[in-house]
Amino acid sequence: MGKLVKCQVCGLIMEEDKLHDFCPKCNAPKEKFDVLADEAAEKVFRSEYTNDLHMRLINYCNKIEALAEAGIDDNLDPACVKLFKKAKEEAILIKQISKAELAGHMNKGKW
Ligand SMILES: [Zn+2]
Structure with missing residues (x-):
């Protein structure tokens, strides 16, 4: 499974390879995203x-x-x-x- 990333500004979780330069929900720059640990991603x-x-x-x-x-x-x-x-x-x-x-x-x- 692909890596999941989470926006630290608005909480949006999405697939890393679909993230472009900005958060599609709140427009925060992609640097504001953290990669979810495998255990957290598995829960999702x-x-x-x-x-x-x-x-x-x-x-x-x-x-x-x-x-x-x-x-x-x-x-x-x-x-x-x-x-x-x-x-x-x-x-x-x-x-x-x-x-x-x-x-x-x-x-x-x-x-
Ligand atoms: Zn966001």
């Missing part, structure tokens, strides 16, 4: 797929939330509205748990 590579799954889960939760709101607005009968309200609550909760997990990953360098 290892967690990439899992982080992607979390982001996809959050995206699905947003869709469930929108669907549930449509069902609540539709208001066919109390049982339906109850189910859609529960679906909305659960989707919001799972989304928040997933976000907390991602935040934990970032704090542990798994990003």
Whole structure:
């Protein structure tokens, strides 16, 4: 695997061979980038797929939330509205748990 580098100004992590003269996020000069140690780089590579799954889960939760709101607005009968309200609550909760997990990953360098 290629070397990863991290911008010490904004925290952007990218592949060394894709870095040109400036940070693509904050424009800091490339001298502001440090090469990540193998152990740190391994955490980033290892967690990439899992982080992607979390982001996809959050995206699905947003869709469930929108669907549930449509069902609540539709208001066919109390049982339906109850189910859609529960679906909305659960989707919001799972989304928040997933976000907390991602935040934990970032704090542990798994990003
Ligand atoms: Zn930067």
